[in-house]
Amino acid sequence: MSSPSTNALYTDLSGYYDLMCAEINYQAQSDHVRRLHQIFGNKGQNHLDLACGTGPHVRHFLDFGYQSSGLDINQPMLLQAKERCPEAQFTLKDMCRFSVEQPLDLITCFLYSIHYSDGIEKLKECINSVYNALNTKGVFCFNVVDKNKIENNSLVRHTAEYDNSHFVFSSGWYYAGSGEKQSLKLNIEKTTQDETQLWQDEHPMVALSFHELEKLLQPYFEVHIFEHDYEKIMLWDNVSGNAIFTCVKI
Structure with missing residues (x-):
C-alpha cells in the first residue's frame, strides 16, 4: 500500500528522521567543523546550525562548550531538537531570511541542506543573512554538491x-x-x-557548480574549499563533486 507523494514528507515522518539518518556520523562531522573553526575562526563560541533538524549537531557543539542554537522550518523537528538539547534555543524560521540578536562566531549547515535554498536568488538571500549574522572573522561552514x-x-x-x-x-x-x-x-x-x-x-x-558558488560567496567571505572527508583536512582536488566550504567573514 502506498501513500500519495507529498512535500510534507518530513513533517509526516519527523518521528522517523533520526532513523533515516542513523548511519550518519554526527560526531565526526561536528568535530571536523570544530577543527576548521579553530583554524580559521575568531576564537568565539556563539554557534548557529541552519536546517538543524532534530538537533544532533547542536548537541555535539554544546558538548564542545559552544553556546549553540538551531534554526529549521519544521516545527515537529524542533520539538525533538529541544528534547535532545533542552539548554539550547531553537527558532522556527526560513534559513534564507533570518536575523539574530547577538552576532555569531560560527554558522553551520550540514547534510547538504544549503541546497534547500530553492533557486539562486534564495541562496543569495541566505548568504546575505549569514553574513549579517556573523561577527568579523566569523565562519560559515557547509557541505555542497557540484551540479x-x-x-x-x-x-x-x-x-x-x-x-x-x-x-x-x-x-x-x-x-x-x-x-x-x-x-x-x-x-x-x-x-x-x-x-x-x-x-x-x-x-x-538549488543547483550550481563550485565555481558559481565561490563567485557568490567571494564578495562577503574569504573562501576555502576542502575535500568532503571528515577524517582529515585536505584542500579540494578540483575533481570530486562533494566539498566542504569554509567561509570567513571579511
Whole structure:
C-alpha cells in the first residue's frame, strides 16, 4: 500500500528522521567543523546550525562548550531538537531570511541542506543573512554538491528495524543538465508484518557548480574549499563533486 507523494514528507515522518539518518556520523562531522573553526575562526563560541533538524549537531557543539542554537522550518523537528538539547534555543524560521540578536562566531549547515535554498536568488538571500549574522572573522561552514558532478542513477541506501517494522531508506540527487534547479529524490519503505507502505518524495533544490558558488560567496567571505572527508583536512582536488566550504567573514 502506498501513500500519495507529498512535500510534507518530513513533517509526516519527523518521528522517523533520526532513523533515516542513523548511519550518519554526527560526531565526526561536528568535530571536523570544530577543527576548521579553530583554524580559521575568531576564537568565539556563539554557534548557529541552519536546517538543524532534530538537533544532533547542536548537541555535539554544546558538548564542545559552544553556546549553540538551531534554526529549521519544521516545527515537529524542533520539538525533538529541544528534547535532545533542552539548554539550547531553537527558532522556527526560513534559513534564507533570518536575523539574530547577538552576532555569531560560527554558522553551520550540514547534510547538504544549503541546497534547500530553492533557486539562486534564495541562496543569495541566505548568504546575505549569514553574513549579517556573523561577527568579523566569523565562519560559515557547509557541505555542497557540484551540479556538474551529479550521477542521476546513484543512490544511497540503508535499512533499519524499529518498532516491529522493517525500513528501507534510499536517496539520490537528480539534475537535468541545465538550469539552477536539482532535486533530492527520497524513498522510504516501511514493512510491518505483511503490509508495506511506500513514501516517495522529490525536494526541489538549488543547483550550481563550485565555481558559481565561490563567485557568490567571494564578495562577503574569504573562501576555502576542502575535500568532503571528515577524517582529515585536505584542500579540494578540483575533481570530486562533494566539498566542504569554509567561509570567513571579511
